[in-house]
Amino acid sequence: MFLNYLKEELQFIFTNRKLLVLLFIAPIFLTLWFGGAYIKSYVDDVPIAVLDQDNTSLSRTLVSYFNDNEHFQVVYTAQNEAELKEAIEKNIVFAGIYIQPNFYENIKKGNQSKVLLLTNGTNTVIANNVYAGAVPIVQTVSAGASIQMIEAKGSLPKNEAKNIALAFQFTDRTLYDPTMTYMNYLILGFVAVFVQQINLSGMSLLIGRNTRDLAEEHTLIKIGAKFFAITFCLVTTFGFTLFLSYRLFSIPITGNIFLALLMAIVFALSLLCPAILFFALFKNEVKFAQFSFTLAMPIFLTSGYVWPISQMPLPLVTVVKIIWPFIYFARPFSDVLMKGATFSSVGGDIAKMILYTVIYLPISIFILKKVYIKERYTKENYIGQSI
DSSP states (O other), X not given: OHHHHHHHHHHHHHXXXXXXXXXXXXXXXXXXXXXXHTOSSSOOSEEEEEEESSOSHHHHHHHHHXXXXXXXXXXXXXXXXXXXXXXXXXXXXXXXXEEOTTHHHHHHTTOOOXXXXXXXXXXXHHHHHHHHHHHHHHHHHHHHHHHHHHHHHHOOOHHHXXXXXXXXXXXXXXXXXXXXXXXXXXHHHHHHHHHHHXXXXXXXXXXXXXXXXXXXXXXXXXXXXXXXXXXXXXXXXXXXXXXXHHHHHOOOOOSXXXXXXXXXXXXXXXXXXXXXXXXXXXXXXXXXXXXXXXXXXHHHHTTTSSSOGGGSOHHHHHHHHHHOGGGGTHHHHHIIIIIOOOHHHHHHHHHHHHHHHHHHHHHHHHHHHHHHHHHHHHHHHHHHHHO
């Protein structure tokens, strides 16, 4: 019986243009679309303005460091502070470097001198890149100036002056993703969202084709056939999207692909619950799709992928964990592929998705049966009374 139902579902999928596009073309297209948007590893050549009110060899050296750096491009020279701020306000530049008067003179006297970095905080991506690129430049020039001053004042050899100016050195090593690019950070999160939305939309089409029959008899077997049919298609395209991410966008996938696929399958299983429930409530594929896509953004933003769960209010996290399984999938899925996390690390999340399914699937099926069987009896009674 199960195999017959499974055969029917597969035949329906492969003869339905909408499902073919949704399950096979959409995931690949969306991966290429979003991957193409973030194909540049960094935000380079950020236009900046300079206000140099010192105009000494040291200040000009500092400006040249910015201009020679691949992250920056000095495109505007301001004459005063008002001009500098106006250039940022009008989006002529995204940042400004303000070197105050007597900058070099204060350094020679041993007084502290400041360089002001103005950034457009309305775009956090650019602002973070500007800050991250500017700090090493200023620190490098500052250390060089300090060494020169120590050499001049104490007549110390260059190596000793350097050791005094740089009392300790800071080194770092970034694990798993040394380049720290936005592409590597975001693309696997997008893939997780694609799995969710395409699975929900696909299940709505499969449930919608014979909802009343589904509710009346052999419900669990029929739902199982629909799940296996759509999961077979999704696993195929899902594996191909990971291959594209690795080959085209150089995503550092070093973990166990089969464990990631297992997580995707368990996640798809857990999504049966909201899919059945939504269709029972909306009884319409269009309304179902509208509601599910409305939920996509808040679900993604509260999943712990973009913003750490530990930094979110506990009541909110508790509610999210209770009502939706994405929080158990997105970040652990990325950890498996990029960090090489093992089953022992993500087994708890897999178990929670299974528990979510065990609790909510019977509830969803009960509501589906109650809604559609009640609707059938209401119509039959109405027809009987009319006759």
